Amino acid sequence: MGSTPNRSPLAPARFPDLPVVNGVTFATVEAGVRYSGRTDVMLAKLTASTTIAGVFTKSTTRAAPVLDCQAKLGGGSDTPAAILVNSGNANAFTGRNGQASVDAITAAVSSVCDVPQGRVFTSSTGVIGEPLPHDRVTAQLEALNKSQSSGAVSDAAQAIMTTDTYAKGASQRIVIDGRAVNIVGIAKGSGMIAPDMATMLVYIFTDAVFEQNALQSLVSDLSDKTFNCITVDSDTSTSDTLLMAATGASGVNAEGDDGFANGLHSVMLNLAHQVVRDGEGATKFVEISVSGASDDATARTHALAIANSPLVKTAIAGEDPNWGRIVMAIGKSGALADRDLISIKFGDVVVAENGWVSPTYVEADAAALMKHDEIEIGVDLGMGMGAATVWTCDLTHGYIEINADYRS
Numbered sequence: 001m002g003s004t005p006n007r008s009p010l011a012p013a014r015f016p017d018l019p020v021v022n023g024v025t026f027a028t029v030e031a032g033v034r035y036s037g038r039t040d041v042m043l044a045k046l047t048a049s050t051t052i053a054g055v056f057t058k059s060t061t062r063a064a065p066v067l068d069c070q071a072k073l074g075g076g077s078d079t080p081a082a083i084l085v086n087s088g089n090a091n092a093f094t095g096r097n098g099q100a101s102v103d104a105i106t107a108a109v110s111s112v113c114d115v116p117q118g119r120v121f122t123s124s125t126g127v128i129g130e131p132l133p134h135d136r137v138t139a140q141l142e143a144l145n146k147s148q149s150s151g152a153v154s155d156a157a158q159a160i161m162t163t164d165t166y167a168k169g170a171s172q173r174i175v176i177d178g179r180a181v182n183i184v185g186i187a188k189g190s191g192m193i194a195p196d197m198a199t200m201l202v203y204i205f206t207d208a209v210f211e212q213n214a215l216q217s218l219v220s221d222l223s224d225k226t227f228n229c230i231t232v233d234s235d236t237s238t239s240d241t242l243l244m245a246a247t248g249a250s251g252v253n254a255e256g257d258d259g260f261a262n263g264l265h266s267v268m269l270n271l272a273h274q275v276v277r278d279g280e281g282a283t284k285f286v287e288i289s290v291s292g293a294s295d296d297a298t299a300r301t302h303a304l305a306i307a308n309s310p311l312v313k314t315a316i317a318g319e320d321p322n323w324g325r326i327v328m329a330i331g332k333s334g335a336l337a338d339r340d341l342i343s344i345k346f347g348d349v350v351v352a353e354n355g356w357v358s359p360t361y362v363e364a365d366a367a368a369l370m371k372h373d374e375i376e377i378g379v380d381l382g383m384g385m386g387a388a389t390v391w392t393c394d395l396t397h398g399y400i401e402i403n404a405d406y407r408s
Contacts, residue, residue: 006165007165008165008166008277008279009283010277010278010283010284010393011165011166011278012166012274012277015157015166015167016169016171018153018169018171019171019173019182019184020150020182021150021182021183021205021249022150022182022207023047023248024044024046024047024050024150024205024245024247025044025045025148025149026042026043026044026045026148026152026153026155026156027042027043027143027145027147027148027149027155028041028043028144028152028155028158029143029159031086031137031139031140032136033086033087033089033133033136034087034088034089034126034127038158038159039155039159040086040088040159041084041085041086041087041140041144042084042156042159043084043109043113043141043144044083044084044156044203044205044245045082045113045115045145045148046080046081046082046245046247047080047247047248047249048077048078048079048080049078049247049248050077050245050247050248051077051210051211051212051245051246051248052073052081052121052212052215052244052245052246053073053215053216053218053219053220053243053246054069054070054121054216054219054242054244055219055220055223055227055241056069056070056240056242057239057240057241062092063090063093063098063128063239064091064092064094064098064099064101065091065098065102065122065123065124065239065241068099068102068106068121068122069121069122069241069243072119073212074212074213074216075118075119077212079115079119080113080114080115080116080119081115081120081121081245082109082113082115082119082120082121083122083123083203083243083245084106084120084121084122084123084137085123085124085159085160085201085203086122086124086125086126087124087125087126087159087188088127089124089132089133090124090126090239091124092124092239093128093129094129094131094132097131098132101131101132101134104135105122105134105137105138106120108137108141109122109141112142112145113141113145121243123201123239123243125160125162125201125239126162153186153205156186156203157169157186157187157188160186160188160201161188162188163280164188164278165278166278167186168187168188168271168275168278169184169185169186169271170267170270170271170274171183171185171267172263172264173263174208174254174257174260174263175259176253176254176257176259176260177252179250179251180250181250181252182206182250183204183205183206183208183260183263183264183267184204184205185202185203185204185267186202186203186271187200187201187202187203187272188200189275200227200242201240201242202227202241202242202243202268202271203242203243203245204219204242204243204245204264204267204268205244205245206246206247206254206264207248207249207250208248208250208252208253209246209248209250209251209252209255210248210254210255211255214255214256215244215246218261219242219244219264222261222265222268223242225268225269226265226269226272227242229300229388229389229390229391230275230276230390230391230392231304231308231390231392232276232279232280232282272391276392276393277393279393280398281395281397281398281400281401282393282394282398283373283394283396283398284316284372284374284375284393284394285373285375285391286307286316286374286376286393286394287375287376287389287390288303288306288307288389288390288391288392289303289376289377289378289387289388289389290302290303290306290378290379290380290381290388290389291378291381291386291387292341292343292379292380292381292383292385292386292387293335293336293381293383293384293385293386293388294336294381294383294384295384295385295386296386296388298335298336298381298386299387301334301335302330302381302388303379303389304333304390305329305330305332306326306329306377306379307390307391307392308392309325309328309332311325311329312325312326312329313393313394313395314394316370316375316395317394317395319367320367321351321367321369321370323344323346323351323352323366326344326379327342330381336383337381337383338382338383339355340355341355341381341382341383342354342379342380342381342382343380343382344377344379344380345376345377345378346370346375346377347372347375347376349362349366354382
C-alpha cells in the first residue's frame, strides 16, 4: 500500500517554496493507518489567539470528523488549537465507532499537546466503511508533539495524500499598511471531486488578525468561486473539509482588506486547479466558460453539465472535437436554453453559432487544439448576462484502473 502512482502529466514542476506562517508548526509520522512506507498522519499546532473558519461537504453521509469540526467552529480563540489529519481511512460510515475514534484522538491530542479538546479539529481521508484504527494515531502523538517545526508544511502536504500523485501547496505574501502577512495553503484531492464543497481536504494558514465571523464569511464566499467550481468525476465526498486558521501572529488586521481577499482567492484557486490537474488518470486540464445565460446560476448549471458529462470528458481524452456532445450536455442540464441561439468555441476556433455549425468552421483546426494539455471550451447561450466558469479534466482508462483497484 505504500507505492506511489505515476505523477500526473499536468503536475507542476515541483512543490513550491512556501514561507513560514508565524503561529503554526507542523509534524508528520508514519503511523500505519493503512499505508506502509510513507507518512500518513500530520499534526499542526496553532498558537492561542488563532481563529478558525471552515467549509465542509454537503453530503448527507458526512463522516464523523466532519460533523465534529462543524460543531466546534465559532468557539473562542483565547487558547491554543490543533489540527490532526490522517490518510488511508476516512472514518466514514462507521456508525458509533466513528465518533468514538474522533473522541479518542481529540482527547489524546488535548492531553499531549495541552490544547482544549474543543479546539482540536480532525480530518480523515481514505477508504469508507472501515473502523479507524485510532490507537495507531494516538500512539504517535508524543512523537508528533516533540517534532513540531514551523518549516515542515511540505511534509504535511505529503502526509495527507491518498491517490494523489503529488503534494499540493500555494502561497501569497500581502502587504497591508506597509506590513507583510503570509498566506499558505496545502490540499489533497484527486478523485471523488465535485462541488458541494469540492471534495478534498484543504488547510490554509495566515498570520493575519481576523475575527472568526469575518474569516468565516470570507472563506465561504471564496470557496464558492474556487473549490465549488471544480469537478473531476461529479462525486461528492463524505469527508470534504476546508479549514482556515488565522494565527494573528503578525499583528496585522486584514479584515476588509481587498489585497488580502485577492491573495486568499489566488491561493484557493491555485489549489483548486491543482486538484483538477491531479484528477485520477487526467491528461487534460479543461476550462469551461458559459456566458449569455439568463443569470449566473443558470450559466453554472450548464457549465457543470458539460464538465460532468462522461461523453464530453471521454471525447476530450480522445482529442475529438465532438461539439455535438456539448450541445447534448446543455440540453440535459434542465436549465434555460434556446437551441437556436447557442454558440460554441474551442479555444479561439468558432465551432457553432446561432444554433448551427459555423460556416467558417474547419474541424482540423479544432482537432489541433484538442491535442493541447490545456483546453478552453466557450459557450454563449445568447439569452442574457449570466456567466460562470468551471474547471475539470478528461476521463481516461487511468481513472477506471485507479478506482477498480482502490481497496485491493
